[in-house]
Amino acid sequence: MTHPCVVTLDRKSAPRVLFAGNRLIEVDLPAGTRVIYPKPPLEGLRDPDAAIRYAINHPYNREPLYALLRPGMKVVIAMDDISLPLPPMKRPDVRERVLTIVLQLLADHGVDDFEMIIATSVHRKMTGPEVRHIVGDRIFDAYWPKRLYNHDAEDRDNMAFVGETDLGERVVLNKKAVEADLVIYVNLNLVPMDGGHKSVAVGLCGYESLKAHHNPKVMRKCHSYMDPKTSELNTVVERMGKVTNKVLKVFTIETTVNNRMFDRALSFLHKNEDDWSGNERLAFKGMQFALDRTPDEARQKIFERVPSPFELTGVFAGETEAAHAHTLKRCFEQYCVPVEGQADILVSGIPYVSPYNVNAFLNPLLVQVMAQGYLFNMYRGQPLVKKGGTIIITHPCSDRFDHAQHAPYVEFVHRLLPETRDAMELHRRFEHEFAAHPAYLQMYRRGNAYHPVHAFFMWYWGEAGRQHVGRVIVVGADNAYIPQVLGYETARSMHEALEMAKDTAPPSPQITCMHLPPIVMADMVMPRSPGVAP
Amino acid sequence: MPWRVVARYGLCADEGVLFKVDPVLDAARTMAASYFDVDGTLVRTNLVHPTLFYLLNQATPGRTLARLGGALLRAPLLALAELRDRRAFNEELYMLFRGMSEDRLHALADEVVDKVLRPAIYPGARDLIRRCKDLGHEVVICSGALDFLMRPLARELGADEVIANHLEFHDRIASGRMIPPVVAGPTKALLIREHARRGGHDLDASFAYSDSYSDVPMLSVVGHPSAVNPDAALERLAHAHRWPVVHLDRTP
Numbered sequence: 001m002t003h004p005c006v007v008t009l010d011r012k013s014a015p016r017v018l019f020a021g022n023r024l025i026e027v028d029l030p031a032g033t034r035v036i037y038p039k040p041p042l043e044g045l046r047d048p049d050a051a052i053r054y055a056i057n058h059p060y061n062r063e064p065l066y067a068l069l070r071p072g073m074k075v076v077i078a079m080d081d082i083s084l085p086l087p088p089m090k091r092p093d094v095r096e097r098v099l100t101i102v103l104q105l106l107a108d109h110g111v112d113d114f115e116m117i118i119a120t121s122v123h124r125k126m127t128g129p130e131v132r133h134i135v136g137d138r139i140f141d142a143y144w145p146k147r148l149y150n151h152d153a154e155d156r157d158n159m160a161f162v163g164e165t166d167l168g169e170r171v172v173l174n175k176k177a178v179e180a181d182l183v184i185y186v187n188l189n190l191v192p193m194d195g196g197h198k199s200v201a202v203g204l205c206g207y208e209s210l211k212a213h214h215n216p217k218v219m220r221k222c223h224s225y226m227d228p229k230t231s232e233l234n235t236v237v238e239r240m241g242k243v244t245n246k247v248l249k250v251f252t253i254e255t256t257v258n259n260r261m262f263d264r265a266l267s268f269l270h271k272n273e274d275d276w277s278g279n280e281r282l283a284f285k286g287m288q289f290a291l292d293r294t295p296d297e298a299r300q301k302i303f304e305r306v307p308s309p310f311e312l313t314g315v316f317a318g319e320t321e322a323a324h325a326h327t328l329k330r331c332f333e334q335y336c337v338p339v340e341g342q343a344d345i346l347v348s349g350i351p352y353v354s355p356y357n358v359n360a361f362l363n364p365l366l367v368q369v370m371a372q373g374y375l376f377n378m379y380r381g382q383p384l385v386k387k388g389g390t391i392i393i394t395h396p397c398s399d400r401f402d403h404a405q406h407a408p409y410v411e412f413v414h415r416l417l418p419e420t421r422d423a424m425e426l427h428r429r430f431e432h433e434f435a436a437h438p439a440y441l442q443m444y445r446r447g448n449a450y451h452p453v454h455a456f457f458m459w460y461w462g463e464a465g466r467q468h469v470g471r472v473i474v475v476g477a478d479n480a481y482i483p484q485v486l487g488y489e490t491a492r493s494m495h496e497a498l499e500m501a502k503d504t505a506p507p508s509p510q511i512t513c514m515h516l517p518p519i520v521m522a523d524m525v526m527p528r529s530p531g532v533a534p
Numbered sequence: 535m536p537w538r539v540v541a542r543y544g545l546c547a548d549e550g551v552l553f554k555v556d557p558v559l560d561a562a563r564t565m566a567a568s569y570f571d572v573d574g575t576l577v578r579t580n581l582v583h584p585t586l587f588y589l590l591n592q593a594t595p596g597r598t599l600a601r602l603g604g605a606l607l608r609a610p611l612l613a614l615a616e617l618r619d620r621r622a623f624n625e626e627l628y629m630l631f632r633g634m635s636e637d638r639l640h641a642l643a644d645e646v647v648d649k650v651l652r653p654a655i656y657p658g659a660r661d662l663i664r665r666c667k668d669l670g671h672e673v674v675i676c677s678g679a680l681d682f683l684m685r686p687l688a689r690e691l692g693a694d695e696v697i698a699n700h701l702e703f704h705d706r707i708a709s710g711r712m713i714p715p716v717v718a719g720p721t722k723a724l725l726i727r728e729h730a731r732r733g734g735h736d737l738d739a740s741f742a743y744s745d746s747y748s749d750v751p752m753l754s755v756v757g758h759p760s761a762v763n764p765d766a767a768l769e770r771l772a773h774a775h776r777w778p779v780v781h782l783d784r785t786p
Contacts, residue, residue: 125786401776403776404779414776438662439778440778442661442778445786446780447779
């Protein structure tokens with residue numbers, strides 16, 4: 001019996017509504033298409049503050065937080081940046097709740113030598129208003145920017161060597177954390193690849209450590225990023241995390257949220273279109289009418305201004321690995337939908353937001369990250385699409401970049417990709433040049449730009465998908481150049497895209513539509529061959 | 535470093551040296567330089583600040599008053615010249631040095647750097663220059679300011695070479711005129727080309743940094759231009775051409 005979130009379309013089925021950047025479009029998919037919907041949101045915790053207190057007083061494999069505190073000690077509190085959750089959540093953010101309780105505990109135990117570091121790694125630095133959004137007014141006004149600040153991976157004087165793994169991977173982290181008596185990490189876990197050792201060993205590191213795992217060789221060995229057991233990326237990060245935790249005393253506080261991305265008025269976007277009520281259909285048509293008549297810039301702003309009503313579903317604290325095991329369980333519970341059999345053709349909309357363009361436009365490199373990185377990797381077991389299969393996405397693929405955030409991406413897309421799309425070659429020939437680019441590094445350090453190597457990491461992010469998928473076809477691109485540079489084909493309509501995809505698919509291809517956002521993961525079960533005992 | 539010798543003078547064959555490491559040869563092939571404007575780019579002062587320091591520090595109070603009076607009378611001319619172009623402004627400004635002795639100008643140079651320029655160095659300037667040097671770039675100051683001020687500032691910042699204006703002296707007394715070529719606007723681009731040719735630098739691999747729209751020619755001759763603390767016109771151009779826009783005035 002199929003899972004209720006897996007729906008097979010028939011001839012009478014309504015068109016499916018997919019994101020195409022900051023627009024919503026209706027597409028007709030053939031009868032027999034399998035559509036995978038996100039699970040309904042898990043119920044939020046009724047008293048989040050009590051749950052946080054309980055977790056830090058009853059941690060896994062560690063003494064309670066209060067027992068680790070003593071007057072005069074140095075504490076660093078590190079936390080996830082604005083790439084989590086997506087879109088940013090309504091206030092109070094989970095981090096504000098956790099920090100409020102942790103800071104009170106520090107005060108109660110005479111610990112006043114503490115600093116709070118936003119663990120941005122080589123992500124862009126968060127702006128003041130963004131930090132205010134996640135930590136709340138009281139904490140922001142009291143500590144920003146002297147005792148609450150962004151990590152700077154290029155501040156050479158403030159990075160310290162921690163150690164080396166057996167395989168020679170060097171762990172170099174923020175010196176304040178290395179020198180602290182205790183590091184408390186406040187995590188907000190959106191997807192299963194977040195959290196765990198990634199929090200400290202990646203969030204507070206720099207390029208020297210990142211290049212050990214953010215490279216095409218490692219990415220090719222990931223099956224998938226979202227399943228830590230089969231992700232080489234996770235394996236390397238874990239090795240480096242173990243070295244970190246031998247030297248640093250880390251108390252991890254992990255939190256999970258449900259997938260309530262849209263508020264009540266838009267909650268129908270979670271649902272099967274055939275089950276929409278008359279009012280919901282009317283609301284969608286009104287919304288689509290308004291969006292289609294709104295200038296692109298304004299449309300983007302509308303979506304950016306609407307925070308999501310995510311609810312806390314779990315708090316797990318203590319030793320990193322022990323706490324993270326519970327986090328993963330909760331994540332999979334929210335996202336995983338059992339699916340039997342791979343697709344020949346996978347269809348999905350690409351929304352306006354990714355972890356790397358909060359408050360900016362989803363540029364072409366990030367469209368690639370969403371298609372061949374995140375969408376492709378939303379599975380456990382086997383990929384949702386067969387080896388050599390086709391992915392069809394809906395997005396305008398505009399040649400548009402946010403200059404303040406993504407300046408190095410522009411050169412990557414317009415100078416490097418036309419030369420080669422081979423990740424290994426890009427890595428070998430150009431990564432070192434970008435890594436030391438003086439102007440881009442200053443934009444990262446003194447502005448709000450991503451580190452120049454981040455553009456390469458974004459291309460590597462799609463590497464596993466590129467190796468597996470045969471073709472990517474874009475529906476609704478507003479230009480031919482960008483898809484061509486990315487190695488994609490274009491189609492004017494979904495019908496045309498499906499016809500193109502069928503050229504290289506077996507007869508009667510299995511077509512699957514991944515209906516996201518909100519996030520959904522396929523728990524792939526391969527169909528049993530006839531005559532083979534289970 | 536041996537690879538520099540190889541790149542510049544081709545002594546490799548003569549010395550019988552054989553390099554096997556690719557990156558070394560790559561680096562030698564792409565010898566790059568970084569060219570920096572100074573005022574508004576690396577320091578927050580402009581040409582007027584050091585000039586004022588000189589005017590205020592004459593040998594006697596009487597001379598100081600006379601110099602300041604003269605400067606005030608020239609102020610409208612300076613304003614008009616600034617509207618015309620940067621070169622005309624420099625020419626008008628340096629006329630204020632007419633009659634000053636070479637000894638005094640040079641003797642006060644270190645003090646000008648200490649009291650006027652060093653405190654005005656932007657927080658990110660040293661870091662940017664250090665990273666250029668880490669790449670093996672020759673770091674060159676290219677400024678419309680006067681050479682005897684730019685040399686100590688270059689030492690302070692760790693720059694290797696200076697392209698700057700030279701005052702003309704007769705019997706060790708400044709005439710107020712500059713010795714051509716006057717370093718400003720398009721001439722900066724010409725001087726950078728000449729410098730690159732002399733030094734064996736590949737301009738496509740070189741970098742240039744400036745804050746001002748008047749330096750677009752200088753930025754345009756290199757493969758990697760950057761707008762630093764840019765004025766509005768340069769910022770618009772940088773966005774149009776998708777050049778990096780850097781703010782060295784901000785602390786990380």
